[in-house]
Amino acid sequence: xxxxxxLVKTVKSLAKILRGKPNPPASLADNEMLxxxxxxxxxxxxxxxxxxxxxxxxxxxxxxxxxxxxxxxxWTFAIxxxxxxxxxxxxxxxxxxxRAVIVISDSARYRQVLEDFPYCPLxxxxxxxVNASLAAMNMNVAAEALGVSSVMLSETGRSGIxxxxxxxxxxxxxxxxxxxxxxxxxxxxGAYPIMPPKLPMERILLHGQxxxxxxxxxxxxxxxxIAGYNASHLGTSFKTQLDIYQSKIGQAEDELNEMVFYxxx
Amino acid sequence: xxxxxxLVKTVKSLAKILRGKPNPPASLADNEMLxxxxxxxxxxxxxxxxxxxxxxxxxxxxxxxxxxxxxxxxWTFAIxxxxxxxxxxxxxxxxxxxRAVIVISDSARYRQVLEDFPYCPLxxxxxxxVNASLAAMNMNVAAEALGVSSVMLSETGRSGIxxxxxxxxxxxxxxxxxxxxxxxxxxxxGAYPIMPPKLPMERILLHGQxxxxxxxxxxxxxxxxIAGYNASHLGTSFKTQLDIYQSKIGQAEDELNEMVFYxxx
Numbered sequence: 131x132x133x134x135x136x137l138v139k140t141v142k143s144l145a146k147i148l149r150g151k152p153n154p155p156a157s158l159a160d161n162e163m164l165x166x167x168x169x170x171x172x173x174x175x176x177x178x179x180x181x182x183x184x185x186x187x188x189x190x191x192x193x194x195x196x197x198x199x200x201x202x203x204x205w206t207f208a209i210x211x212x213x214x215x216x217x218x219x220x221x222x223x224x225x226x227x228x229r230a231v232i233v234i235s236d237s238a239r240y241r242q243v244l245e246d247f248p249y250c251p252l253x254x255x256x257x258x259x260v261n262a263s264l265a266a267m268n269m270n271v272a273a274e275a276l277g278v279s280s281v282m283l284s285e286t287g288r289s290g291i292x293x294x295x296x297x298x299x300x301x302x303x304x305x306x307x308x309x310x311x312x313x314x315x316x317x318x319x320g321a322y323p324i325m326p327p328k329l330p331m332e333r334i335l336l337h338g339q340x341x342x343x344x345x346x347x348x349x350x351x352x353x354x355x356i357a358g359y360n361a362s363h364l365g366t367s368f369k370t371q372l373d374i375y376q377s378k379i380g381q382a383e384d385e386l387n388e389m390v391f392y393x394x395x
Numbered sequence: 396x397x398x399x400x401x402l403v404k405t406v407k408s409l410a411k412i413l414r415g416k417p418n419p420p421a422s423l424a425d426n427e428m429l430x431x432x433x434x435x436x437x438x439x440x441x442x443x444x445x446x447x448x449x450x451x452x453x454x455x456x457x458x459x460x461x462x463x464x465x466x467x468x469x470w471t472f473a474i475x476x477x478x479x480x481x482x483x484x485x486x487x488x489x490x491x492x493x494r495a496v497i498v499i500s501d502s503a504r505y506r507q508v509l510e511d512f513p514y515c516p517l518x519x520x521x522x523x524x525v526n527a528s529l530a531a532m533n534m535n536v537a538a539e540a541l542g543v544s545s546v547m548l549s550e551t552g553r554s555g556i557x558x559x560x561x562x563x564x565x566x567x568x569x570x571x572x573x574x575x576x577x578x579x580x581x582x583x584x585g586a587y588p589i590m591p592p593k594l595p596m597e598r599i600l601l602h603g604q605x606x607x608x609x610x611x612x613x614x615x616x617x618x619x620x621i622a623g624y625n626a627s628h629l630g631t632s633f634k635t636q637l638d639i640y641q642s643k644i645g646q647a648e649d650e651l652n653e654m655v656f657y658x659x660x
Contacts, residue, residue, distance in 0.1 A: 163431060163536075164540055208601040232601075260575055304607070328459060
């Protein structure tokens with residue numbers, strides 16, 4: 131993958147990023163709740179203002195009340211303030227967020243009373259991952275409704291799926307659970323970041339039969355990703371970020387197999 | 396598992412269900428957007444009122460703009476009105492919903508331009524399932540914001556993860572994609588259903604180290620599930636529902652393994 135696009139392509143790609151914006155129908159553009167949903171961004175810079183306990187509770191309540199398959203509630207939320215995060219992981223919450231939630235897929239809890247549930251680990255894991263992710267998004271939206279910003283982490287600071295085994299050990303989690311992500315919460319410092327390059331609607335919709343995206347759209351997206359990283363992430367690039375992923379993903383894959391298919395190993 | 400609790404336990408369990416409600420901090424109880432999030436329910440009865448195109452577009456836009464790992468947008472949304480659903484599946488949209496979206500985890504699209512992404516299927520699948528589920532929840536909340544109700548299906552009408560291979564064939568999906576669920580959208584007929592029995596907050600939170608839920612809480616939950624099904628789902632029971640799951644999950648597990656680890660087979 132190219133790390134550098136050259137000046138012309140970089141400028142064109144950055145211009146495309148800047149033109150990207152939510153595209154709601156004009157008739158609904160003034161729906162306030164839609165605005166909150168559309169304006170949400172992953173925020174990585176927070177003020178030191180603490181999140182009050184009631185606000186954090188209201189966010190967690192959105193997680194508790196998320197929809198889930200057969201109402202199994204196959205999730206656990208490990209909650210942290212900075213002191214507990216430091217005590218657990220020996221460093222601050224990533225990006226100096228004020229609170230954090232490690233979202234865990236949990237097929238262990240309901241098995242306490244549904245012992246004869248058959249061992250079909252990949253299906254059960256998938257269902258738990260779906261449910262835990264629904265809860266994560268519901269918390270994220272509830273936070274936005276309360277003026278609290280957040281970012282969901284998959285890797286930064288060993289906080290997500292690429293370090294699931296490490297997190298599982300740190301939290302003393304039982305078989306049947308897999309930590310998926312950390313959501314870091316806080317009040318945003320400054321304006322929200324620019325929207326990252328999103329694929330156009332017609333490229334992610336399927337109407338009837340699957341059509342592979344045309345290559346030109348995907349190449350344009352890739353160029354925007356490269357240009358955007360180079361412009362906004364000082365000291366890193368999209369390729370560097372992918373390289374970090376690629377260097378960790380092999381071990382993560384082995385560990386995840388061990389965690390998901392726990393009875394076989 | 397018991398199918399029948401006896402009268403006293405049934406009454407007590409139903410009373411517990413009826414006492415269950417969203418529990419936001421009093422200080423935030425009048426936040427309108429939180430109310431929408433907390434009052435959302437899975438709705439399975441819809442009027443014949445059609446969802447206008449602009450409203451459906453606004454819902455899909457929330458999916459397009461959902462957060463996702465490294466902005467990979469590893470999702471595809473197969474969209475349907477009843478005519479297209481009928482044409483594809485030879486029956487109406489489940490519960491006579493007006494529109495439907497099959498939410499598909501899609502690791503195939505970005506690979507068109509990131510060819511050297513290593514083959515770590517379980518990790519990549521997990522990331523795509525997380526992302527697609529975040530998009531699903533964002534669409535669900537956006538729908539509620541617009542007065543549109545919905546239900547996410549995992550099994551009903553061969554529309555979810557337990558029939559992923561069937562859906563993949565029907566939609567001609569490539570390797571690297573897995574259909575996760577169908578979201579059925581429509582305008583709710585009548586009042587929202589009662590909240591299903593949710594575990595208390597302290598049972599799903601982890602503060603420091605994992606503690607298994609006390610068995611009494613889980614048994615109370617199970618009794619509420621049994622009593623609630625018997626009371627509200629005419630002609631079925633929680634055990635029947637679990638039996639349907641159990642009868643399908645073995646084959647689903649084989650098929651899912653085939654789909655997730657597609658290069659090995």
